Amino acid sequence: MANTRHFLTLTDFTTDELHGLIQRADELKKLFRSRTPHETLKGRVLGMIFEKSSTRTRVSFEAGMAQLGGDAIFLSPRDTQLGRGEPIEDSARVLSQMVDAVMIRTFEHEKVETFAKYSSVPVINALTDDFHPCQLIADMQAYFEVNGDIKGKTVTWIGDGNNMCNSYINAARMFDFELNVCCPEGYEPDAKLLDENKGRVNILRSLEASVKGSSLVVTDVWASMGQEEEAQKRMQAFAGYQVNPALMDKAASDALFMHCLPAHRGEEISHDMLDDPRSVVWEEAGNRMHAQKALLEFLINGKFGE
Ligand code: CP
Numbered sequence: 001m002a003n004t005r006h007f008l009t010l011t012d013f014t015t016d017e018l019h020g021l022i023q024r025a026d027e028l029k030k031l032f033r034s035r036t037p038h039e040t041l042k043g044r045v046l047g048m049i050f051e052k053s054s055t056r057t058r059v060s061f062e063a064g065m066a067q068l069g070g071d072a073i074f075l076s077p078r079d080t081q082l083g084r085g086e087p088i089e090d091s092a093r094v095l096s097q098m099v100d101a102v103m104i105r106t107f108e109h110e111k112v113e114t115f116a117k118y119s120s121v122p123v124i125n126a127l128t129d130d131f132h133p134c135q136l137i138a139d140m141q142a143y144f145e146v147n148g149d150i151k152g153k154t155v156t157w158i159g160d161g162n163n164m165c166n167s168y169i170n171a172a173r174m175f176d177f178e179l180n181v182c183c184p185e186g187y188e189p190d191a192k193l194l195d196e197n198k199g200r201v202n203i204l205r206s207l208e209a210s211v212k213g214s215s216l217v218v219t220d221v222w223a224s225m226g227q228e229e230e231a232q233k234r235m236q237a238f239a240g241y242q243v244n245p246a247l248m249d250k251a252a253s254d255a256l257f258m259h260c261l262p263a264h265r266g267e268e269i270s271h272d273m274l275d276d277p278r279s280v281v282w283e284e285a286g287n288r289m290h291a292q293k294a295l296l297e298f299l300i301n302g303k304f305g306e
């Protein structure tokens, strides 16, 4: 609906709003850690539609809403009419009369767009085949916490040009950094996004060249949810596209390593990569909750805080 704000990709927010969100996420993290009550969404309810598996996303949204004084309802296609073919438009019109925001994890990105079109409450993309913006706000919070502003830095994406990679392209635009994408031929990110971000995003084939001067190295699984049948073929295509401490040694001296998780040790990362001192994956994962709490406040209350 016309005036309802949504978060389907990072570009739904302005750069100032994204910076404000990270700042508020830091405050919320402090309030959480000091056990200071911060019930800014008392009586509010989040609907959570999951058509794909999740650990982090589900728990971070559910725990986050509880800490903000609200509630969350988990909806799976297995036991709702969504799985029996009720049109997404109808579900959007009904659910948005009962809850204050809806979070959706699904396959086709068009599905979250359709839901948002017919929803009178904010809709949050909790991962589609094309984008994973909630992960990016947590990643940016983690980067800012350790190294300060990412503006002007070089970031390297290694591996599949998938939903996370597309979201890193959007982040490069919104947070003003340069992105090297190192992927095998045929596994590049979205062509339209690449075209729109020419001059900011470079496609490279050499891992070593791609991490040179980089302050953040990021990777993800070779086969995403929904690509299980391609897993064998992908294992071959991505062989060698592995982030390990030796590769990190070739990046900038302040380089951090991130992975949205779950990770496959021995594939896209070496067995020791998550334990490397440059890895901030646990902070990154924990920030999902703080960043999304800030997002929920902003979308539901129209501002950060009460
Ligand atoms: N990173 C992430 O979204 O994790 P889950 O699939 O566990 O939610």
Ligand code: NVA
Residues within 6 Å of the ligand: 127, 162, 163, 164, 220, 221, 223, 224, 225, 260, 261, 262
């Ligand atoms: N690219 C992965 C991210 C999981 C959080 C997937 O879509 O399965």
